[in-house]
Amino acid sequence: xxxxxxxxxxxxxxxxxxxxxxxxxxxxxxxxxxxxxxxxxxxxxxxxxxxxxxxxxxxxxxxxxxxxxxxxxxxxxxxxxxxxxxxxxxxxxxxxxxxxxxxxxxxxxxxxxxxxxxxxxxxxxxxxxxxxxxxxxxxxxxxxxxxxxxxxxxxxxxxxxxxxxxxxxxxxxxxxxxxxxxxxxxxxxxxxxxxxxxxxxxxxxxxxxxxxxxxxxxxxxxxxxxxxxxxxxxxxxxxxxxxxxxxxxxxxxxxxxxxxxxxxxxxxxxx
Numbered sequence: 045x046x047x048x049x050x051x052x053x054x055x056x057x058x059x060x061x062x063x064x065x066x067x068x069x070x071x072x073x074x075x076x077x078x079x080x081x082x083x084x085x086x087x088x089x090x091x092x093x094x095x096x097x098x099x100x101x102x103x104x105x106x107x108x109x110x111x112x113x114x115x116x117x118x119x120x121x122x123x124x125x126x127x128x129x130x131x132x133x134x135x136x137x138x139x140x141x142x143x144x145x146x147x148x149x150x151x152x153x154x155x156x157x158x159x160x161x162x163x164x165x166x167x168x169x170x171x172x173x174x175x176x177x178x179x180x181x182x183x184x185x186x187x188x189x190x191x192x193x194x195x196x197x198x199x200x201x202x203x204x205x206x207x208x209x210x211x212x213x214x215x216x217x218x219x220x221x222x223x224x225x226x227x228x229x230x231x232x233x234x235x236x237x238x239x240x241x242x243x244x245x246x247x248x249x250x251x252x253x254x255x256x257x258x259x260x261x262x263x264x265x266x267x268x269x270x271x272x273x274x275x276x277x278x279x280x281x282x283x284x285x286x287x288x289x290x291x292x293x294x295x296x297x298x299x300x301x302x303x304x305x306x307x308x309x310x311x312x313x314x315x
Contacts, residue, residue, distance in 0.1 A: 069106045112264050118300045119184035120268055124275055125307045126182035127175055130231050131280075132287040132309070137174055137233055138280060144170045145281050165273045169244050173236030175272055176247075179254040180224070181231065186215035186301045188256060214253050215301065223251060285309045 076091055094105060131138040145151055148167040149160070165171075192208045204210065221228050224235075238245045249257035255265040262268070279285070288308040296304040 065110065066106060069109060070102060073102060073105065112267060116264050116268050116271070120271055122184040122300050122302050123175070123179055123182070123268075124272055125303055126301070127178035127272070127276060128279075128285065128309065129287065129293065129303070129307055130178050130181070131174070132285065134231050137231065140233070141168070141171050141174060141276070141280050144168055145277055151281065160274055160277050162270055165270065165277065168273065168277060169237055169242055170233055171273055171276060172244050172269070173233035175269065175276065176236045176252065176254075177231050177233050180218040180252060181229075182301055183214040183218060183254040184300055185254075186213070188212040188214060188253075212253065217253060279311075282314060283311045284314055285311050 073094060076094060131141075145168065149164050188211075190210045190212060192204050192206060192210065195204065195206045197203050217223060219228050227235075236245055236247065237243065249255065249261060255262040255268075286309060288310070291308060292305065294304040296302040
């Protein structure tokens with residue numbers, strides 16, 4: 045607080061960076077208005093917000109956009125890292141995603157790289173299931189602490205006192221037979237698909253808690269899944285990848301579940 049008031053040291057640098065950030069976002073909004081851009085799909089996040097919040101202030105749009113960008117950066121990168129790690133260990137699942145892109149989107153071998161729209165990505169049910177499996181086994185936020193506001197009784201019958209801290213171990217919950225069955229340690233995107241037509245099956249948020257549940261559910265869930273689908277579909281369709289041999293899946297001691305040594309891969313263009 046003291047350094048911020050005097051605008052010295054690191055606080056001065058952060059103030060200047062914040063001003064530059066705001067100026068950049070406001071300029072983008074101004075350019076879009078001048079061009080009278082009307083985006084039908086959600087290919088650009090900023091134009092999507094401008095359309096949805098057209099009657100709100102520019103500051104609200106800017107703050108909301110920045111909040112989603114910051115909140116989803118580390119968690120999304122963590123989820124994608126573990127997703128590609130699991131695909132490397134399950135090449136059949138990788139092939140199924142590639143085949144689904146070809147079948148559902150009418151892509152042919154040799155087609156040039158393209159940006160997938162949100163409407164196209166809705167058709168990729170198997171990809172959705174694979175991402176959910178990665179989030180189940182390796183949730184970006186593995187432990188979620190909560191504190192009781194008042195004394196209460198949990199559904200299990202356990203009584204908790206006021207101001208009791210409860211640690212929700214999402215990493216452990218995703219690997220419990222009592223919740224996910226005897227195959228809980230297996231990577232099976234099929235568990236997220238209905239038997240009829242292979243459509244996405246609804247799973248209650250209190251069972252699949254990677255995005256938390258109830259009033260505390262993640263506001264950026266849909267946007268995060270959309271971003272991950274865009275990255276995953278683009279890479280899988282255009283490239284094959286091979287994880288470095290001997291790479292250990294050591295987890296970093298952090299609030300975000302990360303590979304300690306990163307995911308080192310070799311990318312090759314698909315023929």
